[in-house]
Amino acid sequence: MTYLPLELPGLALASALLVVSGAISVAFRLGLEKSISMAALRMVIQLAIVALVLKFIFEVDAPVWTGLFAIAMLAAVAYEVTSRQDRRIRGWQAFLVGAGAPFVAGLAATLFATMAVIGNEPWYAPRYLLPILGMMLGNALSGVALVLDTITEGAARERAVIETRLALGEPRFEAMGGVLGRGLKTGLMPILTAMAATGIVSLPGMMTGQILAGVSPVQAAKYQVMILFLISGATALAVLMAGLGAILLLSDDRHRLRLERLTAPRTTA
Numbered sequence: 001m002t003y004l005p006l007e008l009p010g011l012a013l014a015s016a017l018l019v020v021s022g023a024i025s026v027a028f029r030l031g032l033e034k035s036i037s038m039a040a041l042r043m044v045i046q047l048a049i050v051a052l053v054l055k056f057i058f059e060v061d062a063p064v065w066t067g068l069f070a071i072a073m074l075a076a077v078a079y080e081v082t083s084r085q086d087r088r089i090r091g092w093q094a095f096l097v098g099a100g101a102p103f104v105a106g107l108a109a110t111l112f113a114t115m116a117v118i119g120n121e122p123w124y125a126p127r128y129l130l131p132i133l134g135m136m137l138g139n140a141l142s143g144v145a146l147v148l149d150t151i152t153e154g155a156a157r158e159r160a161v162i163e164t165r166l167a168l169g170e171p172r173f174e175a176m177g178g179v180l181g182r183g184l185k186t187g188l189m190p191i192l193t194a195m196a197a198t199g200i201v202s203l204p205g206m207m208t209g210q211i212l213a214g215v216s217p218v219q220a221a222k223y224q225v226m227i228l229f230l231i232s233g234a235t236a237l238a239v240l241m242a243g244l245g246a247i248l249l250l251s252d253d254r255h256r257l258r259l260e261r262l263t264a265p266r267t268t269a
Contacts, residue, residue: 106136147187
């Protein structure tokens with residue numbers, strides 16, 4: 001199969017489809033025209049920078065540059081998790097939970113892939129490690145943001161019930177078990193939906209990209225299945241760590257609910 005390079009005129013032609021989004025915004029008075037333009041511009045700039053940086057890292061093939069790029073990804077994860085929550089838990093511990101859970105889970109899944117599943121040498125080769133880590137972090141990040149948002153909102157909404165159960169002697173994880181369970185379910189739902197729909201409703205981006213790049217559809221499907229398995233495991237681990245961490249931070253060692261550690265909601269009903 002032949003690889004067909006995509007040139008700038010083709011990209012410019014594809015960008016014309018943004019007019020559809022803008023037209024819908026204008027027709028229904030959504031006021032999103034500026035947001036659509038800025039989002040598209042930001043995406044192009046970010047991807048252009050990342051492409052150039054990755055090109056340099058692949059050519060140099062030095063562990064130190066691979067590590068620095070991974071650290072930059074961690075910083076981006078920390079920012080995104082924080083910005084997506086309506087009510088945040090105060091303190092550096094919350095920051096550690098929000099950033100650490102997806103990074104630890106994503107890194108574990110990535111190392112498992114490069115060292116055991118794919119078995120490439122060396123295992124830290126940036127051409128394999130960084131793209132896989134990026135996919136793990138992106139999906140784990142979404143799951144963590146959802147579980148934290150669900151738990152903080154649920155704890156505030158069910159304060160009376162939780163405090164009553166705590167007053168009756170239930171430990172914090174038991175008293176807040178319903179909130180934790182809903183949070184974990186919410187955090188895992190996107191990847192479960194993606195796996196169920198893959199191949200029937202949609203062809204995922206990775207598989208589509210490989211096919212367009214000339215890879216056999218069978219090989220592309222194998223890699224896509226592997227990635228979805230890895231994403232599922234990384235997301236589950238990240239969601240669990242973040243959920244347990246949130247319960248610990250919203251209570252204390254004396255099994256009391258500590259909602260004063262929550263920030264005020266950004267939006268009001």
